[in-house]
Amino acid sequence: MSYVPNTAAEQREMLRSVGATTIENLLAPIPAEVRLKRQLDLPKAATEPDVKRLLMGLSEQNADLDHYVSFLGAGSYDHVAPSLVPQLVKRSEFYTSYTPYQPELSQGMLQAIYEFQTMICQITGMDVANASLYDGSTGVVEAALMAIGPGGRGEVLVSRALDPQYRATLRTYAWARGFNLREIGLEDGATSVAELRQALTPETKAVIIQQPNFFGALEDVQAIEQATHRTKALFVVAISEPASLGVLSAPGAYGADIVAAEGQSLGNPIGYGGPALGLFATRDEFVRRMPGRLVGKTLDDRGQTGYVLTLQTREQHIRRERATSNICTNQALLALGTTIYLATLGKQGFRELGVQCMQKAHYAQQRIGAIPGFKPLFKRPFFDEFAVNCPLPVEEINAELRDRGIIGGYNLSRDYPELGENAVLFCVTETRTRDDIDLLATALEDILEHTEHVEEHAGTTAGAAG
């Protein structure tokens, strides 16, 4: 199947008009010795119905969240996406456009991004937000780079309760850029404030924590802010579960200098983790040090309000090697999705979202905590995720749950071996019903009971042998 519209006859005519007889004449500047002298080794072309069937086949080998009851979070959250969001995002005037370099023909996207920047300020309590970055993990990197500044030297302190993938990404960039990265350990599932106080030096450029943290637990942000701001370091708050902002304090209210968040779950498909949406907000005084695109309001030559990309002298296409960041795009279409989503939920709905996640997760924690052998790992308050110590290895439990149509929690032992192989992180958002939660609790009881029986039998056999 080809999307080239011109026929062979038309192409011959066009070739004639440029003084060529074949396409080969136009390819003459390419040195013959390095030309590809064979066909590309790829599957042969498929018709539209065939390619659809092929892709449908692949998609059906994946367990999707519409057919399984999921309690998985750990950085990617499933929230209700109102039908109108994908419908509007699919307006092809939006999705087939590019960066609004010519504002006169791009007012729709520019205005939507201006609204997006405003809404991100409204939910984070910050002064200014950019037009978005790739994702939460690279947003945290950009926050660190912004704090480090053009000199590229200094130290960044990062909580061990920051999403392990974010920390891994940060390590890669810290090595390449040449700044130090030091991890602050945990106390009862949250950043050790005592250890942080000890680690802060005049060389510290930023302190990065996550709220709620990777375990879903709430950090003592006030103590961390106070400790951080006793030095010149910037206080960076990472957020991977933005629904928490419906009920939790806005980072702007507790003194954050930069907020770097993952916004995918606000209206965009979870899509195996990408594309995602980096939310990035800071205080007014840092606006010219900020990475990424910004949309500003202005006037046209007829005196009408309009929107443009602005403060572009920070950016790579003007500043080249002196740019504040190498980023050239944003995630405009996802930013649009989030804007429409937040407008749809509105003031009341966004709070309700937070309340539902919180109530349902606490109900689940109570239900699971009542099963013998299942104990909460930490005592700290949490939002919609909580860590539990199970009486069995998490992998065993999850395999059993899969057979019952349930996607279990995240196995924490992968990233936190110190917690043992029985530590699991459950996530419960507003998408889960009471029945779903009861189903999980019943399944866990059932799995436990079944295993105890097997073990009793095994014990009897072993005893007999001894």
Added chain:
Amino acid sequence: MSIEKLIFEKGAPGRHAPVLPENDVPQRPIAQLIPAGFLRAEDAPLPEVSEIEVVRHYTRLSQRNFGVDVGFYPLGSCTMKYNPKVNEEVAALPGFARIHPMENESMTQGAIQLIYELERYIAEITGMRRVTLQPAAGAHGEITGLMILKAYHEQRGEGQRNIVLIPDGAHGTNPASAALANYQTVELKSDARGGVDVAHLKATLAKHEGKIAALMMTNPNTLGVFDENIVEIARMVHDVGGQLYYDGANANAIMGIIRPGDMGFDVVHMNLHKTMSTPHGGGGPGAGPIGVAEHLVPFLPGPLPAKGEEGYYWEDAGPLSIGRVRANAGNFLVLVRAYTYIRSNGPDGLRHVSESAVLNANYIMRALQDVYDLPFDRTCMHEFVFSADRQKRRGVSALDIAKRILDFGMYPPTIYFPLIVHEALMIEPTETETKETLDEFIAVMRQIAREAQENPAIILEAPHDTPVGRLDQTLAARKPDLRWRPAQPAEIAATVS
């Protein structure tokens, strides 16, 4: 078309759309769940609007936006080709759009298989040994590639190599990415034919002996010309221990014709949102996978997809890997679209894409070169660059021409880039445009050239027919207004009186 108010200026207190599920668990007082100190003092002041208001507002905004589906979009270097609808349909399948990245591998076999196969397709198209699909965009691919080169040099005990050579016509992301990887950049001059000045390269390599980490190049370059000296250039850089980075922004010109790996490049990034037809989305999401030659495979970010007896799985990166460059496996739903495109076209189709892109560009260039200056008069690849110098002498700049094109329902070319051409107009028609569209564009450009001679005022006052006129960029930058704020009581009083 009248101005559309901001969403914040619509609605009424208490209005909202009923989209959330029922809160059907036993409710406990919030204070019992989370101590008050952690809670918001007041609700986020988001809009209070109904569903119909949201739908009308964003539908109207879409009508104030121009995309490839609306009309011709010859934005140079951006490859604004048609975005096939089947790609959109399959990317929305729940088995792709609704899967969690942390699910067990046994539950996501189709996703890992797709990534595994796409990685191999891109390796074949670029002539590289292996590919990572993690990078989210071209610039992200660049920094990833440069980090791989840094790790490679360090591992060989050559960490002193701190210079990256960049031609003067390069994309701005190249020097910005190099700086981010802590490299110094040295600019290479172009020669009279628009390629890298080989004599200057030779002198530069000698001057910085032992310090050269890499040369970053686009070929065809940003002038749209193919650098015929590429084999020689590659040899020269490799001879002094440097590596070659290929900026794949212009890969739409070369599929099935020539491969960066065969030209001698060690690292390649590809912009799937350009070459592989995935939509630009108003500025993202894209995807910028990179491919590397054999000797760089151990440095790739991980994990990488693998295939074993029990199916597909994620293999952790080895000890030399630079580590992750982002969370999760890349912009997966973009990858699904690119995969679909490659499977739809097949090997002959992809070659036909590139050949047709080259033909379309030459067709426009030859039809207009008598009225616009062509600083590098050579057969072009998929794009070319005019200079509006001749028009500028009549007081009409490249910007003015761009604004006048808007009046004809077309998007303008890229302007003022590359920086080495005065008053640059960079034109890339892509392969998906009909001959009639190309002819129409040619007619428009000829008319504007004529107007520049006879009636420059009509160009200088353009655009005439767009929802807004020329916007005041200086005002926007001098007094940045980056968010809406509710009117203060005093202002409201002033408005009323």
